Amino acid sequence: xxxxxxxxxxxxxxxxxxxxxxxxxRSGDLSVYWYQQSLDQGLQFLIQYYNGEExxxxxxxxxxxxxxxPDLHSELNLSSLELGDSALYFCASTERGTDTQYFxxxxxxTVL
Amino acid sequence: xxxxxxxxxxxxVPEGAIVSxxxxxxxxxxxxxxxxxxxxxKGPELLMYTYSSGNKEDGRFTAxxxxxxxxxxxxxxxxxxxxxxTYLCAMSEWGSQGNLIFGKGTKLSVxx
Numbered sequence: 001x002x003x004x005x006x007x008x009x010x011x012x013x014x015x016x017x018x019x020x021x022x023x024x025x026r027s028g029d030l031s032v033y034w035y036q037q038s039l040d041q042g043l044q045f046l047i048q049y050y051n052g053e054e055x056x057x058x059x060x061x062x063x064x065x066x067x068x069x070p071d072l073h074s075e076l077n078l079s080s081l082e083l084g085d086s087a088l089y090f091c092a093s094t095e096r097g098t099d100t101q102y103f104x105x106x107x108x109x110t111v112l
Numbered sequence: 113x114x115x116x117x118x119x120x121x122x123x124x125v126p127e128g129a130i131v132s133x134x135x136x137x138x139x140x141x142x143x144x145x146x147x148x149x150x151x152x153x154k155g156p157e158l159l160m161y162t163y164s165s166g167n168k169e170d171g172r173f174t175a176x177x178x179x180x181x182x183x184x185x186x187x188x189x190x191x192x193x194x195x196x197x198t199y200l201c202a203m204s205e206w207g208s209q210g211n212l213i214f215g216k217g218t219k220l221s222v223x224x
Contacts, residue, residue: 002155033212042216043156043200058211090155099144101212103155 003027004093004104012110018079021107025072025093031055032074033094033101034066038087049074081111115139118201118215127224131188135201135215138182142203142213145177147186150198150217159199160186191222 003026013019025032034046036059045058049068060066063081068074078085088108092101118135125131133147143164148156160175162168168175174187184203188195198217205211 002157004155043202043214045211045213048211056211092155099161100158103148103157105155106153 002102002104004091004102006089006091006104006107008107009105010108010110012112013081014112015081015083017081017111018077019081019109021076021078021089021091021109023074023076023091023104025074025091026095026102029093029095029102030072031094032068032072033092034060034074034076035090035092035103036087037090037106043090046076078109083111085109086111115213116201116203116215119218120216122219122221124221124223125191127191127193127222129191129222131191131195131220131222133186133188133199133201133218133220135184135203136182137184137203137213139203139205139213140179140182141205144204144206145175145184146202146204146212147173147175148200148202148214150200152197156200191220193222193224196221 005024007022030051033048037043046060048056052068066076088106090106092103116137145162147160149159150156165177165179172189176185198219200217201215202212
């Protein structure tokens, strides 16, 4: 158990809908990263937040957005969902003073 | 050409065998190299972390980085059925605080 929690574990929804994925980093970790993992693209970095502020952006679609709250939990919002958005979404947090990323168990999103 | 190439396997070996997993990359600015292990339906967990070229050993695991050839390897000695998982290489220009670029992963199965 990495100490990073993600909810929900599974999410099934329809095209065009909007969902919110939640992540709580390990206690004391200020950075949160979001990744998407699909069979064809592998694990891809989406976005990073550090202490409430966006720090880096990767291959994140405009339909996706994220934020990190004062209590350091983060939410990833996915809107106008398409079939191709079906994937595993992971968040990770980084131990302060190290470069180690600890991954959560992921949220499996299925868009029908 | 993708930034990071990794043979997806699957790779099947008998228990006790030496396993060699490899990744090649194209971006010469990468300085930080990691190997993650991902069990089915779990998040990736960090196995090995190396900076620049050289070898690093941790128990049965050895990571090698050859920056001149843009080639990294993970060796597993005395492989065990519990090593059966997908192994992902990852790399970055700025350590884990930056954008991690992952290979697609190699699925390993160690047969008793």
